[in-house]
Amino acid sequence: MAEFQAQAKAPMPASDPLLETHVGRFLIRRRLGAGGMGEVYLADDTKLKRQVALKRMAPQLSADETYRHRFLKEAERASGVSGAHIAAIYDFLEHDGQIFLVMEYVEGQNLRQRLRQPVSADQSLAIAAQCAEALVSAHERGIVHCDLKPENIMLAADGTVKVLDFGVAKRLPRSDQSSTLDKGQSFGGTPAYMAPEVLLEKSFDERADIFSLGVVFYEMLAGRHPFLAGSFVETSHRIVREEPKPIRSLNRNAPPHMQAVVSRMLAKDPAERFASASELLTVLRELPHRTVSTLPAIPAGWPRAAWLVVLAAIVLAALFFSPLKKWFSPVPTEKHLAVLRFVSSDGDSSARAFTDGLTETLTIKLAQLTDKYPLQVVPPSEIRAEDVRTVDQARRDFGVNLVIEGSLAQAGNMVRVNYALVDAASRRQLRGDVITAEAGDPFAVQDRVVESVIKVLDLELQGKDRQALAARQTDAPAAFDYYLRGRGYLQDPKPENLNNAVAVFTHALEQDPNYSLAYAGLGEAYWQKYELTGDRAWVERAQQACEHAATLGSDLGPTHGCLGTVYNGTGKYEDAVTQFRRATELDPTNDDAVRGLASAYEHLGKFDDAEAAFRHAIDLRPQTWMGYNTLGGFYFHRARYEDAAQQYSQVIQLAPDSYRGYSNLGAAYLALGRYSDAAVQFKHSADIRPTAQAYSNLGVAYFYQKNYEEAARSYEQATRAEDSDENVWGNLAEAYYWIPQQRDRSTANYKKAISLAEGRLRVNPRDASVLADLALYHAMLQERSAALELLKRAQAIDPKNPEVLYKSAKVYNLFGSPDQALTYLEQAINDGYSRVWPRDDPAFANLASNREFQRIVSAGVAITAR
Numbered sequence: 108m109a110e111f112q113a114q115a116k117a118p119m120p121a122s123d124p125l126l127e128t129h130v131g132r133f134l135i136r137r138r139l140g141a142g143g144m145g146e147v148y149l150a151d152d153t154k155l156k157r158q159v160a161l162k163r164m165a166p167q168l169s170a171d172e173t174y175r176h177r178f179l180k181e182a183e184r185a186s187g188v189s190g191a192h193i194a195a196i197y198d199f200l201e202h203d204g205q206i207f208l209v210m211e212y213v214e215g216q217n218l219r220q221r222l223r224q225p226v227s228a229d230q231s232l233a234i235a236a237q238c239a240e241a242l243v244s245a246h247e248r249g250i251v252h253c254d255l256k257p258e259n260i261m262l263a264a265d266g267t268v269k270v271l272d273f274g275v276a277k278r279l280p281r282s283d284q285s286s287t288l289d290k291g292q293s294f295g296g297t298p299a300y301m302a303p304e305v306l307l308e309k310s311f312d313e314r315a316d317i318f319s320l321g322v323v324f325y326e327m328l329a330g331r332h333p334f335l336a337g338s339f340v341e342t343s344h345r346i347v348r349e350e351p352k353p354i355r356s357l358n359r360n361a362p363p364h365m366q367a368v369v370s371r372m373l374a375k376d377p378a379e380r381f382a383s384a385s386e387l388l389t390v391l392r393e394l395p396h397r398t399v400s401t402l403p404a405i406p407a408g409w410p411r412a413a414w415l416v417v418l419a420a421i422v423l424a425a426l427f428f429s430p431l432k433k434w435f436s437p438v439p440t441e442k443h444l445a446v447l448r449f450v451s452s453d454g455d456s457s458a459r460a461f462t463d464g465l466t467e468t469l470t471i472k473l474a475q476l477t478d479k480y481p482l483q484v485v486p487p488s489e490i491r492a493e494d495v496r497t498v499d500q501a502r503r504d505f506g507v508n509l510v511i512e513g514s515l516a517q518a519g520n521m522v523r524v525n526y527a528l529v530d531a532a533s534r535r536q537l538r539g540d541v542i543t544a545e546a547g548d549p550f551a552v553q554d555r556v557v558e559s560v561i562k563v564l565d566l567e568l569q570g571k572d573r574q575a576l577a578a579r580q581t582d583a584p585a586a587f588d589y590y591l592r593g594r595g596y597l598q599d600p601k602p603e604n605l606n607n608a609v610a611v612f613t614h615a616l617e618q619d620p621n622y623s624l625a626y627a628g629l630g631e632a633y634w635q636k637y638e639l640t641g642d643r644a645w646v647e648r649a650q651q652a653c654e655h656a657a658t659l660g661s662d663l664g665p666t667h668g669c670l671g672t673v674y675n676g677t678g679k680y681e682d683a684v685t686q687f688r689r690a691t692e693l694d695p696t697n698d699d700a701v702r703g704l705a706s707a708y709e710h711l712g713k714f715d716d717a718e719a720a721f722r723h724a725i726d727l728r729p730q731t732w733m734g735y736n737t738l739g740g741f742y743f744h745r746a747r748y749e750d751a752a753q754q755y756s757q758v759i760q761l762a763p764d765s766y767r768g769y770s771n772l773g774a775a776y777l778a779l780g781r782y783s784d785a786a787v788q789f790k791h792s793a794d795i796r797p798t799a800q801a802y803s804n805l806g807v808a809y810f811y812q813k814n815y816e817e818a819a820r821s822y823e824q825a826t827r828a829e830d831s832d833e834n835v836w837g838n839l840a841e842a843y844y845w846i847p848q849q850r851d852r853s854t855a856n857y858k859k860a861i862s863l864a865e866g867r868l869r870v871n872p873r874d875a876s877v878l879a880d881l882a883l884y885h886a887m888l889q890e891r892s893a894a895l896e897l898l899k900r901a902q903a904i905d906p907k908n909p910e911v912l913y914k915s916a917k918v919y920n921l922f923g924s925p926d927q928a929l930t931y932l933e934q935a936i937n938d939g940y941s942r943v944w945p946r947d948d949p950a951f952a953n954l955a956s957n958r959e960f961q962r963i964v965s966a967g968v969a970i971t972a973r
Contacts, residue, residue: 190244237268242384321372460595503764589615623660664694678873746939780943799829875905
């Protein structure tokens, strides 16, 4: 049953008693579809704030132990299989005597629905490869799906394939490498997609799934089922006895090389099929992507049979001869690459961490080549920050033209890495490779993957660059293994992962006490624990670990970058400059270090140096939007709003579907008083991704238009998206303050903002912006002495900061000192603060008729207003 994922929603009977009711923590929204065992509903997970699909067993079957057992087995088997192309099972629950599976909700259409329209050759191959990847993930866990068919293959809105419904899946015994399912086991599934050995009730193994998938591929390419007849008996007879018509006799545009692949998948004898899903996936990734229309015409006078022999030779050469493979699948000269997190076929968290660590080190090593070769690489920190997991996301968020995605599996003492280079625009798999190495030699695993990717990218490295990539900071394989796992745990900084990161970095140092990068990783783990908990004790540990790392690895950029991050975060900006400058000298391609240096200069008030550093980050990655975005942020903080808008427009030009670009452009319009234009940008951003920033800024647009009720609603949405940002809570409190009947609600929100801001100051007491915000919150609560003391501290640290000056004006006006307020307000505007905000801020409404106020806020407004 898979129809529940379709965009064409099944009608909900008006009498359905589940509509708008709760099943545990799940709120039922609508009925998505039904199948033989029950129904599926779309539901909101009220705790985790996500949509899920709830599959309910039909009430008439819930009392039958056979069906209950099958339902339980579906949950057990599917939850044990993880992979980018397998729809996840989250939970199993019983409620009021009914049984439910909680499943990943995939919005899109199933392959059956997609087949109502023709599928191009490239699309067919992309779908085929992703289906094969799903089988790789399942088979490596010993699971045979047993019911592959178009209804159980979902195409998500971004083109990602998800295989569904493990309700009749079987688990293979694992006593040897040729394990099969005994013929005496019961089986379910759909007969028209069953392999001959399954229909004949013989023993079967993973190759039965390969046959079923072959039927699906045939149907996708030929536009019809290869064996379907008018009855079950006749269909079964054709599957067991007859060969299907050649695909190209039904579809002349079908790629000829796919005929051989599908024919092998549909072999009656399992021994004649692909031996494994991994072998099938490798072949699919290596196929040339050309339709028959792009192949040479038959030369005049040549017999057709002779030409077919030549054509077959060309296809085989393309499959197995490397130079021709490159000819069939060219790679762009200018390469803008994103490396997605590789998928681990093992559900174990340590294996997942190793895979994530390998992905990060691969990305970092590739980035080291960007100053000499035609390659741009999205930093792993940005992939992680945006949680980019698909090719379409990478193209949309970063504007890349190439993506690497892959998987890692371990069997016994061997590790296999399987990856593909994908054209981001067409989602066409250009090239790929399978690398096998001993699990006990993590150096070999990393080195072979890096070397293979460099070859696939057509990069011809100079000798010294190749040597630099192969350099090691430890000779202890176990230490490097622990280090990779530690880096992997840091990719998902939740409490248990940070604890695990600390543990494995510590183990790495037990293996090699002089391993400087392990100390740097330990320092980063401690710093992330502080950022997660606010506990000051982790700051001291982070500083000690990073200092030791920089002492041991004085010639390594990451060790100095680690220390620079801690110094920046604790207000030691002069020391941060020293460390980040050293990091950039050692690794000029590290744009994270360049941005850290720029941030330190900015905090020191060295704005020319900061701007130069931000521009240098752009020079490093001119085709990526991150540098333009950070420079736009610098201009925005300096109240250079027109300059900021130009940079944010460049972000959108490079990544037209970037939610962040629209949000930040809206913020620049906001500062220019173009509130309606700003609201359009914020709504566009929220449509792409509903972030706290977009909702908060949308609230500001409404606020300055004096629509405080809408502002409060937007701020409420922002707090639901991010509840640890004091600015969001302060904005919400201010909106309620100016709604007379809601003013009592502002107090609690100001107290929440104060608590969060005080937590930030315990770590960095020199953050002038937070001090000024905190002063305003106390002023709004009429707590004069606290507000003025905080302002005094902020002004002493950063007396020229326009935000600090503006908040000072606001505080003094609230306390009935308009002359001082006007002095600070003019200083703020002279230093570049927006003139339009005080004009539209209700906190200055009492000065509306004041001539001095009118003079300050009116000059130049006609230039920016629209």
